[in-house]
Amino acid sequence: MISFQYEPLVLQFRHPFGISRWTRTETTSVIVRILHDGIEGVGEGSPNARYGETYDSASHFLSHLDLTGFDSPAEIPAIMAYVDALAPGEWSAKAALDAALHDWWAKSIGLPLYKAWGIAEQNRLITSFTIGIDTTEVMVRKTQEASPYGILKVKVGTDRDQETIAAIRSVTDKPIRVDANEGWKTKEEALERIEWLASEGVEFVEQPMPAAQLMEMPWLKVRSPLPLIADENCGRLHDVDSLQDAFHGINIKIDKSGGLLEGRKMALRARELGLSVMIGCMSSSSVAISAAAHLALMADYADLDGHLLVGNDPYEGIQVEEGRLLLPDWPGLGVRLRS
Ligand code: MG
DSSP states (O other), X not given: OOOEEEEEEEEEEEEEEEOSSOEEEEEEEEEEEEEETTEEEEEEEOOOGGGTOOHHHHHHHHHTOOOTTOSOTTXXXXXXXXXXXXXXXXXXXXXXXXXXXXXHHHHHTTSBHHHHTTOOSOOXXXXXXXXXXXXXXXXXXHXXXXXXXXXXXXXXXSTTHHHHHHHHHTTOOSOEEEEOTTOOOSHHHHHHHHHHHHHTTEEEEEOOSXXXXXXXXXXXXXHOSSOEEESTTOOSHHHHGGGTTTOSEEEEOHHHHTSHHHHHHHHHHHHHTTOEEEEOOXXXXXXXXXXXXXXXXXXXXXXXXXXXXXXXXXXEOOEEETTEEEOOSOSBTOOEEOO
């Protein structure tokens, strides 16, 4: 019999954080804890309005879960099959539970999660650091503050994109990745912006157009001088096959996939289809980012800076050393409350 608890975690941003759809100053995660056989597993989900989620909807979903029919948190596939079947959506709540189960399972066998998965070595990917949409002056200041990080991810998708990129380029020659968050509304507009971005040394472009316009993406893919990475178009495993002709790679986030179990399947399928794999995140504490960092050991690109944008992270776990991700050698997800 398994019991679990959940609670909100209010995270304050270091700077107001903006993308093409909104700007905000704080975000509320859901933390799930499983206590079983004297071992505690912890997980975090970040409810996302883009997918119809709030903390209240996540906690409402979790309040309806009954895990008393399961004997051990190690029964991850069976538990997640039950959780997935209970209601559609609520991916972040599902991700929080899935991460807590993985944390518990890996702790129960005394290994960091990636070693429990059979991955011997960390790949030390360089994580990008995100510069949210703001005034050009503030975006330049954020770029200067991002000096420890080797790759920038710049949020675009407004009518000021060229001014933004030009201003950031005026203070750094680092690789820049661009995330339009569905901000360009026609394929012709998207191509024009991408061609200009290619001339500015941009590495790739994430989600140039609205997810609902997926049918127009193959047109853009064959013309784009830069790789295109699906984010809002890529939720779960069943989405991956539909993206082969439309994008060059996919951005997997556990808050979209509903957890690590599904995220691993997506990474393996993307490989089979010749798609590159990026592991991204929402704004979270070190719990969710550390969970995603284990998945990033299967990836080409990491965008795991969600905890770095937060000023009151109560947890410690994944470290960023000279811009590279390094998981501590602790069992489970590798997270603990700061002392
Ligand atoms: Mg994105």
